[in-house]
Amino acid sequence: MNCMDRGQLFSLAHHMLDAGEETAARAHVAECTRCRQVLEEFERLDAVLGEWKPVEPSPWFDVRLRAALAVEGEGGWRGKLAAMQWARWLVPAAVVAALVFAVVVMRQPSPPPQPVARQTTPRSQRIVPAPPASQPEAGRGSAPATLAQKPSAPIEGIGAGSAALREKDETTGEDDLKALEDYDMLANFDVLSELPSREKRVAN
Amino acid sequence: MAIDRDLELMLRVRQGDAESFDLLLNRHRGPLVSFFSRMVRDQALAEDLAQEVFLRVYQARHRYQPEARFTTWLYRIATNLALNALRDRKGIRAAVEGEAEASQAESKVERLPDSQPTAEQGMMLTEREKTIRQAVQSLPENQRAAVILHKYQDVGYRQIAKILGVSEGAVKSLLFRAHENLRIRLEPLLRGGQL
The missing domain is CATH 1.10.10.10 (Winged helix-like DNA-binding domain superfamily/Winged helix DNA-binding domain)
Known part of the structure; x- marks a missing residue:
């Protein structure tokens, strides 16, 4: 048998060879000084490496580990989740559900733009300051009667006095609402303009 | 196929036997700490990493499948942790060295102390x-x-x-x-x- 290379001798030193190969290699090494020296060198290296002694764990190793296990163990939510086999699908399922929801919401047709509805109070519900019961009606002319009658006048003019049209006027047309507002202003102005004279009458 | 002792214990741990976990801990605590102290040199870090291995074993007990020897699984976890720790430390050391060089270039301040002495902690x-x-x-x-x-x-x-x-x-x-x-x-x- 020819001389062995260092790789083969290393394999021999570390019992990496088959039984047959090892027998033949041992027989060669017994006769070959050079191969024997290399093999002994590997064996010496192995012995030197063995001088590095293991390190002992510190005495508080177990205490620290048990504390960590107590936090991470059965009581912890991670431990419970780990115990539940199905829980591993929880997060992906939640993500998929959120995506589906988002797609559904985004695909819904947006409603047509609504005209800006101004808050109007039906004329019948408007509070008209009633004259004090003690005040005499005479001298005030027909002012309260005018206030009570005036609101219906424009609507009747536009909608020919029908209740349906009156309803429509208050919820749809912007122009009509403006007309109503204008009328309100006028109506309020009438009320305000009436007040001083009324106060004067009370004072008198 | 004969079931090795570790594997048998781990199967019991999977069924909720805490005593078997203690036995596994007793069998592998020392070897694991030694493994890490040789891999990462720092004794404190070695203990932290060994604890992390046991934590992971405990956390994964319900998922454990006896496909290979228990020590193969154990040292696979340990080796990955050790290699990650080495890479992290290398990154930190490179950052510290880079910072030190920049600092020296700017103001000629004194060199950062060598981290070598800390490696001796706990090792006689x-x-x-x-x-x-x-x-x-x-x-x-x-x-x-x-x-x-x-x-x-x-x-x-x-x-x-x-x-x-x-x-x-x-x-x-x-x-x-x-x-x-x-x-x-x-x-x-x-x-x-x-x-």
């Missing part, structure tokens, strides 16, 4: 052991892991191959190259000289 080593440790720890990560698993943890070639995710031939090659490097670095000890 002889001069020979220090030389061996330095030689082993100067090896490339995979060679170091292979040598430590093979020489000090008594893990077989096939198991090392599974742990490192390489072929058995690659493990033998890694070990051979590692020993060639060590032979050069430990030459004074091999010649029988005293340090």
